[in-house]
Amino acid sequence: MRSAISFYLNGALRTLQNVSPTQTLLRYLRDDEKLCGTKEGCAEGDCGACTVMVSRLDGEGNVKREAVNACIRFMPSLDGASITTVEALSDNSANPHPVQRSLVDNHGSQCGFCTPGFVMSLYTAYRNRMALPVSAANDLLAGNLCRCTGYGPILKAAGEIGIASVQADQSREDSIEADQLHSISHDDLVEVDYPGEKAFLPARSDQLAALYDAHPNATLVAGATDVGLWVTKQHRPLPVTIFLNRIHDLTRIDVTPQEIVIGAGVTYSDAINVLAQHYPDVGELMRRIGALQVRNAGTIGGNIANGSPIGDMPPALIALGATLELRKKEKTRALPLEDFFLSYGKQDRAPGEFVTAVRIPRSKHAPDIRCYKISKRFDQDISALCGCFNIQVQNGTVKSARIAFGGMAETPKRARAVEDALIGKAWARATVEAATSAFAVDYNPISDMRASAEYRLRVAQNLLLKYYVESEVPLNETRLVGQGSAFT
Numbered sequence: 001m002r003s004a005i006s007f008y009l010n011g012a013l014r015t016l017q018n019v020s021p022t023q024t025l026l027r028y029l030r031d032d033e034k035l036c037g038t039k040e041g042c043a044e045g046d047c048g049a050c051t052v053m054v055s056r057l058d059g060e061g062n063v064k065r066e067a068v069n070a071c072i073r074f075m076p077s078l079d080g081a082s083i084t085t086v087e088a089l090s091d092n093s094a095n096p097h098p099v100q101r102s103l104v105d106n107h108g109s110q111c112g113f114c115t116p117g118f119v120m121s122l123y124t125a126y127r128n129r130m131a132l133p134v135s136a137a138n139d140l141l142a143g144n145l146c147r148c149t150g151y152g153p154i155l156k157a158a159g160e161i162g163i164a165s166v167q168a169d170q171s172r173e174d175s176i177e178a179d180q181l182h183s184i185s186h187d188d189l190v191e192v193d194y195p196g197e198k199a200f201l202p203a204r205s206d207q208l209a210a211l212y213d214a215h216p217n218a219t220l221v222a223g224a225t226d227v228g229l230w231v232t233k234q235h236r237p238l239p240v241t242i243f244l245n246r247i248h249d250l251t252r253i254d255v256t257p258q259e260i261v262i263g264a265g266v267t268y269s270d271a272i273n274v275l276a277q278h279y280p281d282v283g284e285l286m287r288r289i290g291a292l293q294v295r296n297a298g299t300i301g302g303n304i305a306n307g308s309p310i311g312d313m314p315p316a317l318i319a320l321g322a323t324l325e326l327r328k329k330e331k332t333r334a335l336p337l338e339d340f341f342l343s344y345g346k347q348d349r350a351p352g353e354f355v356t357a358v359r360i361p362r363s364k365h366a367p368d369i370r371c372y373k374i375s376k377r378f379d380q381d382i383s384a385l386c387g388c389f390n391i392q393v394q395n396g397t398v399k400s401a402r403i404a405f406g407g408m409a410e411t412p413k414r415a416r417a418v419e420d421a422l423i424g425k426a427w428a429r430a431t432v433e434a435a436t437s438a439f440a441v442d443y444n445p446i447s448d449m450r451a452s453a454e455y456r457l458r459v460a461q462n463l464l465l466k467y468y469v470e471s472e473v474p475l476n477e478t479r480l481v482g483q484g485s486a487f488t
Helices: 025-032 098-105 115-127 134-141 152-167 171-183 205-214 227-232 268-278 280-287 292-297 300-306 313-319 416-422 429-442 453-472
Strands: 005-009 012-016 051-057 063-069 082-084 190-194 197-201 219-221 240-243 253-255 259-263 323-328 331-336 341-343 353-361 370-374 385-394 397-406
Touching: 051 115, 051 171, 063 115, 063 171, 063 292, 082 171, 098 115, 098 152, 115 134, 115 152, 134 152, 205 240, 205 323, 205 353, 253 268, 259 268, 268 280, 268 292, 280 313, 280 370, 300 313, 300 353, 313 370, 313 385, 313 397, 370 453, 385 453, 397 416, 416 429, 429 453
Parallel strands: 005 082, 197 240, 219 240
Antiparallel strands: 005 012, 051 063, 051 082, 190 197, 253 259, 259 353, 323 331, 323 353, 370 385, 385 397
């Protein structure tokens, strides 16, 4: 067992013995290291001004580089990682890094407050050798907000940076980074003690099972995209935390002819390409969950275990017939995902029990699933409601139906009355229009800051009709862009 965390910061080794488990990377950089290029804009992972690059070894020993929000990343989660801030790119204004030079040449900065975050998002893409056409740059930078430039100059710079990254020789930087990460890699359990706080960093799910059984009231922290706000916005104390980001056996994705198994520790960024390949609309839905920095940190299992009624992944997974796998000590069990959510803030999970994986059965019809996220903004906005439809029609008759919504009830929930109104009926507009009245049986939505109850109910009804229309005409007649797009 170890009692300290170790990481590299701009190429220099750091070992911290006494660190608060809830100290954010942003506060550490600015207060302890006096690296003030990383800015605090929102302290909730929305604006991107605090973006830094975090590199670590994946389960295969390969270097993985990601842009993350430092404002909601807790320090213990950085054990074994390498952190790069804007100060490391160049210490000579006459010889800036190509990313910085491109932004300067294209007038991509005005007040400059947000600029370091843009630089680090683009630098991470540069190190990952990403080509950046406008569509890719839009996705890459959706989590970096700017009030001054209008984004045009930044997107122009991004295109140049994408070309330069492919052409540049980065082998020396890659080698140094890999050697540093391997030098601090280990599989030991880490226990961090701090006055009034304790944190554990297990390396295997067996260690997690034993720790969570011994500390059933501990807060499990994966990406901290939600828990981070408990600290930065609500100032909640977290006496005991267990960090999950070092447990590689929870980050596996297995695809077989029968099912797709996604480990609870798999991030959105790691899952999106696999799921998009099999279910294009699910991939588009995931592209609208937070922004890249959030998807790099947030996990599929964390989204489920959090039990939010407006989480976007559970409706899609429920519509696909997913099964949840849970573990307590040495015992595991499985249950349909829709049965996991009992009531607001309450799930079918015993003390000391945690989510280990999601199993999605494969079907030749499942790629036809349609997902609709309704929100005020297209990018990184919380849904007013999210509806997912998986309806199978055979010889003109509805054979089966799985319809699930988030934002319509106190939990993610199936529309069983609507399903019953469809199954066995002719797949026709009259059938669909008649079935829409059953939404009022399934759901009693609330009015809040995002939408009124009447709006939610009407939109849910209209989305079923939209699904029917999309089954009859090419998608380009109903969507702003083509196949697999979640534009509505």
